[in-house]
Amino acid sequence: MMAGVGQRFEVTLEQEEVPAFHPSHGTPNAMKSRTLVVRLGTATARFEQTDYGHPGRFNPWSPRGIDGALQARSDALLRLCESVSALL
Numbered sequence: 001m002m003a004g005v006g007q008r009f010e011v012t013l014e015q016e017e018v019p020a021f022h023p024s025h026g027t028p029n030a031m032k033s034r035t036l037v038v039r040l041g042t043a044t045a046r047f048e049q050t051d052y053g054h055p056g057r058f059n060p061w062s063p064r065g066i067d068g069a070l071q072a073r074s075d076a077l078l079r080l081c082e083s084v085s086a087l088l
Helices: 068-086
Strands: 011-018 032-039 043-050 062-066
Touching: 011 068, 032 068, 043 068, 062 068
Parallel strands: none
Antiparallel strands: 011 032, 032 043, 043 062
């Protein structure tokens, strides 16, 4: 551990592809799903994005759990999700 280290900031992004007619979506096309998790100190925010309904074009990010300490920053967190996904 480094001396003088302040708050920890961590972003993880996972993407998976679910095959056509999978029970989770049932559509005739494969579906891509992204999960982005932000950790700031001890607080966590989780977001999800899929291309459900139009393959290859992702829907907007949706919050899937934001700790109380980060709820006031929801708009900034959504902008972070958009910025991170633009790098893919």
